[in-house]
Amino acid sequence: MNPLLDRIQTSLLDLVGQFIQLLPGIVIGLVVLLLTRYAAQVAQRVVRKMTQRLVPSRSLQLLAVQVTRIGTWVLGFIIAAVVAFPDLRLGDVIGLLGLGSVAIGFAFQDIFKNFLAGILLLVEEPFRLGDQVMMCDYEGTVEAIKIRSTQLRTYTGEMVEIPNAIVFTNPVRVLTAYRSRRTDLDIGVDYTTPLPLAKQTFLAVVSRAEGVLSDPAPEVDVVGFGDSSIDFKVRYWTTPHIGDVRRIKSQVSMALKAACDEAGISIPYPIRTVHMFDQTQFNESERLTNSADVRDGAR
Structure with missing residues (x-):
């Protein structure tokens, strides 16, 4: 030892x-x-x-x-x-x-996959810092593009980190990619309303609304006949940021309602017609009993 x-x-x-x-x-x-x-x-x-x-x-x-x-x-x-x-x-x-x-x-293949996807996102730039996007069921502003993940700040003030590999391989809607963005606003009028009058009224309101762009020009179209109204769609363009879109949409909606009141154009409620009738006329058991009595009397 x-x-x-x-x-x-x-x-x-x-x-x-x-x-x-x-x-x-x-x-x-x-x-x-x-x-x-x-x-x-x-x-x-x-x-x-x-x-x-x-x-x-x-x-x-x-x-x-x-x-x-x-x-x-x-x-x-x-x-x-x-x-x-x-x-x-x-x-x-x-x-x-x-x-x-x-x-x-x-x-660590997932980590390296996110690393390479982050480099490709930074090089190709499908979106940039500060863009407002929709990706993976989340919508918000791009705060940072890191090597591993993309940081998104939602409109409610929450921070979401999405792995770059998921961002790179899934569709991404870039809401601020262009200088303008279209908003579609639905409005219905009573069936007794003259349609040219309604169209001219809506077009005049949206054309002079603050924040609505003149190029592309606003449009007003009849899109269908509803149960209780003739449906119009008002289309106009604004700057693409969500704050401007929401603010201008609210202003245009209030202006359209005021213009309808001034022009005497009715925006109808959903209408249901109820018919009342005497149920005894359609009582099947009583009708069958009467028919049986008639047959017995004939015998």
């Missing part, structure tokens, strides 16, 4: 000695990582200022900043590993990173 204990003791002393020899390098490596954190912050600020001057797209500015941060940290880790383990050559580090990337890729 003594030779075995001596061998274990010798091995432990060797490990302790190697650790003591590596300790300065490990400490320096930790210092390098701390400096890397500071360097990443400085590099992000520098790249942000440069891209703001040279690159007009906010999405590409964000992409450049995020790539700079990741690249700085990767470089810092490589330097720290080489300093902490002097026998480890740069080629060995790159080889380990290559082998590790395969294993990490299988383990």
